Amino acid sequence: MLKTVCHLAREAGNAITKVYDKEIPLNLQHKKNHSIVTAADIAAHKIIAAGLRALTPEIPILSEEAPLSWEARKTWKQYWLVDPLDGTKEFIQRNGEFTVNIALIDQGQPILGVIYAPILSIMYCATKKEAWKEYQGHHTKIHVQELHPPIIVVSRSHIDSELTRYLHTIGEHKIIAMGSSLKFCMIAEGKAQIYPRHGSTNIWDTGAGHAIAVAAGAAVHDWQGKELDYTPKKSYLNQGFCVSVIPKENLLKVV
Structure with a gap:
C-alpha cells in the first residue's frame, strides 16, 4: 500500500x-x-x-x-x-x-x-x-537526532509574537525557516530538533508529517502535552503543537 x-x-x-x-x-x-x-x-x-x-x-x-x-x-x-x-x-x-x-x-x-x-x-x-x-x-x-544547541525549524509564513517569545525563552539554539510540511521531515531526518507552532493549522497540514515524524522517533503534541488527535471533529483545525526529539516536559516549561 x-x-x-x-x-x-x-x-x-x-x-x-x-x-x-x-x-x-x-x-x-x-x-x-x-x-x-x-x-x-x-x-x-x-x-x-x-x-x-x-x-x-x-x-x-x-x-x-x-x-x-x-x-x-x-x-x-x-x-x-x-x-x-x-x-x-x-x-x-x-x-x-x-x-x-x-x-x-x-x-x-x-x-x-x-x-x-x-x-x-x-x-x-x-x-x-x-x-x-x-x-x-x-x-x-x-531517524531523529539530538543536537545541542538544538536547531529549531520555523514556518516562513507564520512568525508571530508567541513564537518570538518562545524562541527568547528556550535558550541557545539555531533557526532554519522552511515552508510546508517539510518542517516535520527536517525533524524526522535529524536536521532539526524542534518545530514549534503556536497558531492553528488544518488537520490535512499535519497528518502525513505527524506519521513520518513519529515513525522516525519524534513526538508530536499540543502545548498541554497531549498527542495530536485526528478523530473526526466538527472543526478541521488543530490548535498549536510542537514536534520535537526533546522530552516534552522540558519544552513545556518555557511555554
Whole structure:
C-alpha cells in the first residue's frame, strides 16, 4: 500500500510541476475562507482521490479540496487525509518548498504518511514504526537526532509574537525557516530538533508529517502535552503543537 501511495504522490507532483513550469495556466482563485487555490491543487486532488478510491474503495477520503460535512464524517474510524498541495504560498513564490501530503488515519492516529516535494525531487514516507527518505535513487531509513544547541525549524509564513517569545525563552539554539510540511521531515531526518507552532493549522497540514515524524522517533503534541488527535471533529483545525526529539516536559516549561 505504501508503495502505491508514494506512486500517487509522485503522479500528483508531476501534475503540479506542469502548472509550476507554466505548461498549464495557474488559474489562481480565492476560496470562501480566503485561502488560495490553483489549477495545481485541483489537478493533484483529482489524481490522488481517484487513485485512493481504486486502492481502498472502502476507506473514505478527506481532502482540502473536497471537505465533507460533519454528518458525513462523524462515524469514521479510518480515513485518508490529503493535502494535494501543501504550501500554496511557496508554490506561488516559486521557492520549491511545497509538498503533496497523504496520510492514513486509523482510530484518530496517522499510521501511514507520504510527503513528496516535486521540485526538490524528495519523497518521505512512513509506516507506523519506520520512516524513509528517497532522493536521487537512494532509499534511506531516517531517524531523529539530538543536537545541542538544538536547531529549531520555523514556518516562513507564520512568525508571530508567541513564537518570538518562545524562541527568547528556550535558550541557545539555531533557526532554519522552511515552508510546508517539510518542517516535520527536517525533524524526522535529524536536521532539526524542534518545530514549534503556536497558531492553528488544518488537520490535512499535519497528518502525513505527524506519521513520518513519529515513525522516525519524534513526538508530536499540543502545548498541554497531549498527542495530536485526528478523530473526526466538527472543526478541521488543530490548535498549536510542537514536534520535537526533546522530552516534552522540558519544552513545556518555557511555554
